[in-house]
Every structure is written in structure tokens, then in C-alpha cells.
Amino acid sequence: MKNLLEVSEVSKNFGDFKALNKVSITVPKGSIFGLLGPNGAGKTTLIRVINQITMPDYGKVHLDGELLNPVHIKDIGYLPEERGLYKSMKVGEQALYLAQLKGLSKAEAKARLKYWFDRLEIGDWWNKKIQELSKGMAQKIQFVVTVLHQPKLLIFDEPFSGFDPINANLIKDEILRLREEGATVIFSTHRMESVEELCDDIALIHKSNKILDGKLIDIKRDYKINTYEVGIRINNKEGLEQELANKFDISEANFKTLEDELKLNIKLSQTDTPNDLLSYLTSKGEISHFVELIPSVNDIFIQTVQNN
Amino acid sequence: MTILSPIIMIALVAVVAYLSQLNNDKVRTISVLDESGLVQDIFKNSEKTTYHILENISLEDAKNISEETASYGLLHVGKLDSVESASMHIKFYSEETPSLTLISSLESKLEKTFTNIKLQQQGIDVDLINASKIKIDIAQESFEGEKTSKLDSFARLGFGIAAGYLLFMFIIIYGNMIMRSVIEEKTSRIIEIIISSVKPVQLMLGKIIGTSLAGITQFVIWMIFGGLLMTVVSLVIGINLFDSAGPQQELIQLASEGSGFNFYFESFKTALQNLPLMNLIIAFILFFIGGYLLYSSLYAAIGAAVDNETDTQQFLLPIMMPLILAVYIGIFTVIEDPHGTVSTVFSFIPLTSPVVMLMRIPFGVPLWQQLVSLLLLVGTFMFTVWFAAKIYRVGILMYGKKPSYKELIKWIKY
Numbered sequence: 265m266k267n268l269l270e271v272s273e274v275s276k277n278f279g280d281f282k283a284l285n286k287v288s289i290t291v292p293k294g295s296i297f298g299l300l301g302p303n304g305a306g307k308t309t310l311i312r313v314i315n316q317i318t319m320p321d322y323g324k325v326h327l328d329g330e331l332l333n334p335v336h337i338k339d340i341g342y343l344p345e346e347r348g349l350y351k352s353m354k355v356g357e358q359a360l361y362l363a364q365l366k367g368l369s370k371a372e373a374k375a376r377l378k379y380w381f382d383r384l385e386i387g388d389w390w391n392k393k394i395q396e397l398s399k400g401m402a403q404k405i406q407f408v409v410t411v412l413h414q415p416k417l418l419i420f421d422e423p424f425s426g427f428d429p430i431n432a433n434l435i436k437d438e439i440l441r442l443r444e445e446g447a448t449v450i451f452s453t454h455r456m457e458s459v460e461e462l463c464d465d466i467a468l469i470h471k472s473n474k475i476l477d478g479k480l481i482d483i484k485r486d487y488k489i490n491t492y493e494v495g496i497r498i499n500n501k502e503g504l505e506q507e508l509a510n511k512f513d514i515s516e517a518n519f520k521t522l523e524d525e526l527k528l529n530i531k532l533s534q535t536d537t538p539n540d541l542l543s544y545l546t547s548k549g550e551i552s553h554f555v556e557l558i559p560s561v562n563d564i565f566i567q568t569v570q571n572n
Numbered sequence: 573m574t575i576l577s578p579i580i581m582i583a584l585v586a587v588v589a590y591l592s593q594l595n596n597d598k599v600r601t602i603s604v605l606d607e608s609g610l611v612q613d614i615f616k617n618s619e620k621t622t623y624h625i626l627e628n629i630s631l632e633d634a635k636n637i638s639e640e641t642a643s644y645g646l647l648h649v650g651k652l653d654s655v656e657s658a659s660m661h662i663k664f665y666s667e668e669t670p671s672l673t674l675i676s677s678l679e680s681k682l683e684k685t686f687t688n689i690k691l692q693q694q695g696i697d698v699d700l701i702n703a704s705k706i707k708i709d710i711a712q713e714s715f716e717g718e719k720t721s722k723l724d725s726f727a728r729l730g731f732g733i734a735a736g737y738l739l740f741m742f743i744i745i746y747g748n749m750i751m752r753s754v755i756e757e758k759t760s761r762i763i764e765i766i767i768s769s770v771k772p773v774q775l776m777l778g779k780i781i782g783t784s785l786a787g788i789t790q791f792v793i794w795m796i797f798g799g800l801l802m803t804v805v806s807l808v809i810g811i812n813l814f815d816s817a818g819p820q821q822e823l824i825q826l827a828s829e830g831s832g833f834n835f836y837f838e839s840f841k842t843a844l845q846n847l848p849l850m851n852l853i854i855a856f857i858l859f860f861i862g863g864y865l866l867y868s869s870l871y872a873a874i875g876a877a878v879d880n881e882t883d884t885q886q887f888l889l890p891i892m893m894p895l896i897l898a899v900y901i902g903i904f905t906v907i908e909d910p911h912g913t914v915s916t917v918f919s920f921i922p923l924t925s926p927v928v929m930l931m932r933i934p935f936g937v938p939l940w941q942q943l944v945s946l947l948l949l950v951g952t953f954m955f956t957v958w959f960a961a962k963i964y965r966v967g968i969l970m971y972g973k974k975p976s977y978k979e980l981i982k983w984i985k986y
Contacts, residue, residue: 279982315768317969334771342768346971348761365769409765 268293268417268448269314274323276309283309285472286323291417291450291465296443298463298480299452300561302569305469307452308345311419314450315342328416338367343410345421345452349394349402356390359409366413373412380408384434399426407435411442418442419450424458436462456562466561468568475572480561487559487567490532493517495525495553496545504548512541525552577794582801600674602645603638605631608652608661614685621674635665645670647678655690658682725935729907732931735856736902739863739926740895746787746864747871750779751884754875754968763968772965776876777957780868848936855933858946863926866953867891873960876967883974898924902931910935920945922952959984 269291276284284306291297301307312318314325316332325332327339350358356377363373381387384404394402403426411418420439424432439462443449451463459466459480467477476483494517498504504526508514513531521527526549532541538556545551559567599619605626606612615623624643626634631648638646645666652661662682664670688698712724754776757763766775874887901924905915910932919929919937925945929937966983967975975983 278986312969317764317767317772337769340768342765344761344764344768346761347765348759349765350756350762351760362765362769365766406765 266292268328269450270326271310271314272324272326274310274313274320274325276313276318276320282472284313284320287469287472287474288323289467289474289477291448293448294443294446295464296439296449296451296462298459298466298561299450299469300459300466300565301469306472307469308421310469311342311344311421311450311452314417314419315340338413339416340419341366341410341413341415341417342419343406343421343423345425347403347406349405351395352393354390355392355394355397355405358394359405359412362409363412366415368413376412377408380412384408400428400431403427404431404435407438411438411447415447417448417450419452421452422454423451424453424455456560456565459561468565470569470572473572476564476568483564484558487564489557489559490534491557492530492532492538492541493519493527493553493555493557494530494541494545494551495519495521495527496549496551497523497525498549501526507548511544512536519553521552523552527553529557579797579801582798585802600644601641602647602674603634603641603643604647604649605629605634606649608649608658610652610655610689611649611682611685614681638665639667644674649682655686655693658686728910728934731852731934732906732910733903735852735930735933736899736927739860739930740899742787742791742860743864743867743895746783747868749787750783750868751871751875752881753779753783754872754964755878755881755884758876758879758968758971767968772968773961776869776872776961776964780865780872784864784868848934851942852933855942856930859926859930859949862946862949862953866922866926866949866956867895869953869957869960873963873967876960876964877970877975877980878967879971879974886974894921894923895927898927902928906931906935911937916941920948922949925949962986 267290269289271287271289273286273288274284275282275286287306287310289297289299289310299307299310309318313320314332316334316337327336330336353361359377360370360373363377364370368376378387381390386401386404386408389397389401389405394405397405407423410420418439423435423439427435436458439449439451451459453459463480465478466480466483468475496504505514505528508528508530512533515529515531517527517529519527530541532538542551542554545554599622601622601624602615603624603626604612604615612625615625617623624638624641626637629637634646634648645664648663648665649658650661650663652658664675664678691698691701757766770778870891874884874891877887878884898918901914901918905912905918906928909915915928915932918924919932919941926949929942929945933942962984963980966986
């Protein structure tokens with residue numbers, strides 16, 4: 265079984281409002297899957313369907329080849345975007361309770377909690393109440409509770425919100441380590457640079473419909489525009505710009521350089537190769553900058569959403 | 573803290589009892605100026621009252637004397653032409669408004685004396701009258717041969733009202749507790765973490781059952797603890813907390829002069845024995861559970877529908893109304909006639925039946941009525957649990973705007 269999670273044609277209506285319209289996604293085993301979309305697109309509803317919090321009106325969800333059923337609760341760890349803990353309950357008691365809800369025995373839960381609390385250096389919080397902790401500290405405990413029962417599938421909704429850069433990095437490393445250990449991760453966020461950094465696959469949901477999905481690298485290839493960012497040191501800038509304009513599709517580029525160079529974005533036609541461009545430019549002057557423009561997830565997100 | 577509340581309660585009762593005893597312990601001196609010469613012999617000093625008999629002085633002097641000696645008051649019986657008009661010549665002077673019990677005890681003493689005098693004047697032998705008094709206590713028996721008495725009715729009423737009221741209090745206290753805990757889970761946003769592990773219905777039922785078990789435990793602890801404490805405090809301090817109603821005691825004694833305490837105790841015992849105890853206990857458990865589940869599921873639904881406690885008022889009203897109605901219907905119509913139309917009808921309507929039926933049962937309700945009422949109750953609570961679960965499932969994940977009733981109905985279809 266290559267895919268851990270297969271969501272096929274899931275629809276969900278709330279009254280007259282269509283929250284999901286025949287959305288299908290497949291999450292390969294061992295991948296980090298980015299679930300993207302503007303606010304109110306239906307991401308949270310989809311995540312709740314996977315968690316069996318919301319029942320879909322139509323469509324099916326398979327986890328590890330089996331139709332989703334209550335047994336799978338222990339196979340999923342979910343960190344919701346809107347999250348909290350009992351404010352006046354002690355950290356340790358609360359973590360034990362939540363771990364036992366996921367089917368761990370008390371002794372097992374205690375042992376694993378000790379491991380995680382030591383690992384994240386929060387051991388001395390055990391007897392504190394949540395209301396004594398800062399938001400970031402509480403988030404750490406929620407993270408521990410989410411991963412404690414070693415689920416096959418981890419779902420993180422905005423996992424880094426509320427963390428300072430150091431702790432965000434710590435959590436990121438933990439997520440990557442969990443993936444190394446065999447977990448599959450669904451990752452929903454608005455922070456595109458984390459998607460860029462972490463995700464292997466993505467799906468983009470907009471207005472209740474899935475409008476894009478696949479391997480991130482394939483998507484980037486599809487969105488490639490065959491454009492190169494170029495900087496050349498030359499005396500006669502206007503002359504060269506005119507010359508290039510006749511040969512290629514050019515536009516103004518904006519990047520930092522050390523000297524006053526000619527800066528351009530040059531789009532190649534299907535027949536030209538970057539080598540052709542490079543050898544042509546070498547004959548004109550000294551090249552200081554030559555980079556292929558790869559569309560960022562941010563660009564892809566904005567472009568795709570605006571086109572739909 | 574919760575465990576300690578009976579101590580606080582007992583302490584409060586003890587303080588009240590002590591204070592009222594203190595209030596009552598003061599020995600009152602009452603000056604009596606009897607110009608008629610008819611009544612001075614009837615005032616005998618008692619534990620709480622000393623009578624100071626004044627003779628051969630004017631009313632003005634008597635007033636001054638009683639003021640100087642700080643008497644509680646002055647009873648003045650003027651010269652009488654005839655005993656019929658006695659009432660017009662008797663006055664009580666005092667610094668403050670005298671206590672009601674004191675005045676009524678004086679009145680009854682004087683009434684008795686003047687009545688006897690009048691009887692004697694008409695040539696009637698008072699001793700003969702007293703000797704000829706016959707006390708009647710109508711024995712009551714149902715057609716089935718069950719013996720009852722007036723006291724029986726009181727015992728029944730007491731049991732019924734206690735049972736109904738207990739349920740009422742339990743629903744309000746623990747229903748609110750459930751509602752608050754649902755709101756807490758919503759506002760602390762832990763709810764989504766929890767319902768990714770358990771089904772909302774399970775969470776709701778677990779909450780209802782858990783809270784009620786905690787409530788029952790609390791009640792039992794309070795009762796045992798409270799009972800023990802009462803006994804200990806009574807023994808140590810020597811104040812009888814069980815009849816802390818000091819001043820009222822006098823009135824009761826006045827009213828029931830003649831019938832001894834033992835007589836009461838005996839008939840109270842038979843009254844208890846006449847209660848349909850087995851039926852009462854079983855019905856209490858069943859109606860208690862049914863009524864509690866019915867209302868607490870509604871409380872849970874309200875908690876899920878709103879974000880904070882201030883928004884609950886609008887939704888609480890419609891469920892408080894039948895509950896309060898039930899208690900009043902129970903108290904007023906059941907006293908009047910436990911098997912009358914109103915009390916019978918309300919003991920079938922599921923929202924009021926637990927309370928009203930519990931109040932009626934001590935008076936003997938046919939089994940079929942109890943069963944029908946119970947079936948209706950069970951059917952309704954299954955419906956409300958289902959309904960509440962629907963609201964709950966949707967409501968716990970809804971934040972922001974307070975929903976209208978129309979929206980709540982829509983949620984059922986989600």
C-alpha cells in the first residue's frame with residue numbers, strides 16, 4: 265500500500281452552504297503533505313472528516329487501505345488550529361487523561377510522557393496548571409499529547425503559531441524526526457515558507473473545491489515559466505537591452521547587485537536553451553548573475569487562487 | 573472545599589439555633605395590675621416569665637414602676653362591670669411592640685379564666701364540663717382496609733414534597749454544572765482535541781452520567797457527614813439542633829395542649845409504616861433518573877449552543893419554566909387533591925411528571941398510571957438526548973454569534 269490516506273469525492277453541506285465539493289486527495293505513506301487554501305476554503309472541514317468529527321454527506325475515506333472507522337482514532341494524532349487545554353487542571357494529569365482517551369494504558373502513557381517531557385525539557389511543568397504557563401508553553405504540551413500515542417497519521421493545523429523562532433525550529437525538527445520514524449504528516453498552514461521547506465506533496469483547496477494537487481516538485485515544474493534572471497556588466501546598457509528585446513521576451517528585474525549592472529528577466533522561447541542564452545550573453549559582457557526563476561509556493565498559491 | 577460545605581451549613585444552623593435560644597432565654601418580667609381582682613392568681617411564674625403583681629396603686633404609678641424596674645411590659649386589667657366586656661378593659665403597655673407568642677399566651681390564659689367565671693356565674697359547674705370533655709380522633713381507613721390518619725397525610729405530603737423538591741434541586745445544581753463544564757471545554761478550546769478521540773455523544777453522555785454520580789456521592793457524603801456533625805454538635809454544645817425553631821415551639825405547644833408527645837410519636841410511626849415505601853423507593857429511583865437525564869441533556873445542549881454563560885439565559889428560561897411549574901403544581905394541587913385532574917394530568921406530561929409524580933406517589937397511585945408516565949418519560953428523554961446530541965455535535969465547534977432557535981433547528985439536519 266503506497267498511500268496511507270485516500271479521500272475520494274468527499275462532499276459536505278452545512279444547510280445551504282457547501283463546505284466540501286467532491287474533494288479527493290491521496291497522501292503517500294511517509295510523506296509530508298501540505299493542505300493549503302485561503303481562509304474558509306474548507307480545509308478544517310476536510311481535516312474534521314478525516315478525524316471522524318464530521319461525517320461526510322458523500323464520499324469515502326480510506327486509511328491504510330481500510331474504510332475509516334472508529335478503530336482508526338488511535339492511528340491519528342490531531343493538533344487543531346483552535347486548541348486549548350483545561351485551564352485549571354495540572355499539566356501531567358491532563359496529558360495522562362488525553363493519552364488514555366487515545367487508548368494508551370496509564371503506565372504506558374506515563375512512561376512516554378516522561379520521555380517527551382525530558383526531550384523537550386519541560387519535565388518540571390508536570391504539576392503546574394495550564395493557566396500558569398505561557399501560550400507557547402501550552403502549545404508544547406499540546407504537541408506532545410498529539411504525537412504521544414505514535415499515530416500513523418499526524419495532522420497539524422498551523423503547528424507553529426504561538427512559537428518563538430527557536431521553539432518553532434525545535435517543533436519542526438521533531439516533525440521531521442517523526443517522519444523519519446515512519447509517520448505520515450498532513451500539514452495545514454498559511455506560512456508558505458514552511459510549506460516550501462517541509463512538504464513533499466501539496467493540495468490546494470479553494471471555495472470548497474480542490475483546484476490543485478500533486479508532488480510539489482512536479483507542480484513547480486508545471487508552473488516553470490522558462491525565465492532567467494540575468495545581470496551583466498556592460499558600458500552600453502541601453503544598446504544591449506534594445507538588442508535583447510528584439511531577440512527575447514524581456515522584463516525588468518529587481519535584485520541586489522554590487523555595481524551598476526544591466527538587470528533583466530529573460531523569458532526563453534520553447535526552442536531556446538539556457539546554454540544558448542548564456543553563450544550569447546558571454547559574448548556581450550561580464551555576467552555577474554544568471555539564475556533560473558523557480559516559482560515559489562507563494563506565487564503558485566496566489567496565481568492559482570486568482571485564476572479560479 | 574466541597575466536602576467542607578456541610579460543616580459550614582451545620583455551623584450556620586448552630587449559630588442560628590444558639591442565637592434564637594439566646595433571644596428566648598432572657599427571663600421576662602411582666603408587671604400585672606389587676607383592679608378587677610379576678611385574675612391575679614392565674615399568673616404563675618415560669619422558666620421564662622416572672623410576673624410581678626402590683627396592688628393598690630394607680631395605673632400611672634404602675635406604669636412608672638414597671639418602667640423603672642425595666643419590666644418587659646405591664647398588663648392592666650381594669651375594674652369590670654361584667655365579664656362579657658372584659659376585653660375592653662384589658663391593656664398591655666410596653667416599651668416596644670411585644671412578642672406575638674407572649675400576647676397569645678396571655679390572651680389564652682385570660683380567655684380561659686373569664687370563660688370559667690362566666691360559666692360559674694350562670695350556675696354551670698366547670699369541673700363537670702372539664703370532666704365531660706370527650707376527645708375525638710377520627711380513624712381513617714381506605715376501602716382496602718388500609719388504616720390512615722391525619723398525620724398520615726402529613727407524612728405523605730412531607731415525603732412527596734421532599735422527593736419532588738430534591739429532584740428539582742438536583743436538576744438545577746447539577747444541570748448547571750454540566751452546562752458550565754460544556755462551556756468551559758468550548759471556551760478553552762480543548763473540545764476539538766477531545767472529540768478527535770471520543771464521539772460527541774459519548775462525551776455528552778459521559779459528562780451527564782459522571783456529573784450525576786459525582787453529585788450523588790456529594791449528596792451522600794453531605795448527608796452522612798452532616799448527620800454525624802449534627803449529633804456531635806448537639807451532644808457537645810447541648811443545643812438541640814433538630815428543633816431549632818424555638819419561638820414557634822411555644823405556639824405549637826399552645827395549639828396542641830393536651831395531646832402528649834408520646835401520642836404524636838406513636839402515630840408518626842404508624843404513619844411511616846403506612847407509606848407505600850417499596851413503591852416510593854423504586855419510583856423515586858426511576859423517576860429521578862428519567863427526569864434528571866431529560867433535563868441534563870437539555871442543559872448540555874444549551875452549553876454547547878453558546879460561548880459564555882451570559883448567553884444562556886435566553887435558552888434556560890424555557891426549561892426552567894416547566895420545572896418551576898412542576899414544583900408549584902405539585903405543592904399546591906397535590907395538597908388539595910393528590911388524585912385531582914390537574915395533578916393527574918401533570919404527572920403524565922414528561923417535563924413535569926418526574927416532580928409531580930414523585931409528590932403523588934406517597935398517596936398511592938395506581939401502577940398503570942406510574943408505568944404509563946414512566947414510559948412517556950423514557951420516550952421523551954430518549955428524544956431529548958438524541959436532540960441534545962445533535963445540537964451538541966454541531967454546537968461545540970461553533971464559535972462567535974449566539975444562535976437563534978431557528979438556527980438550532982437547522983443544526984439538527986447537519
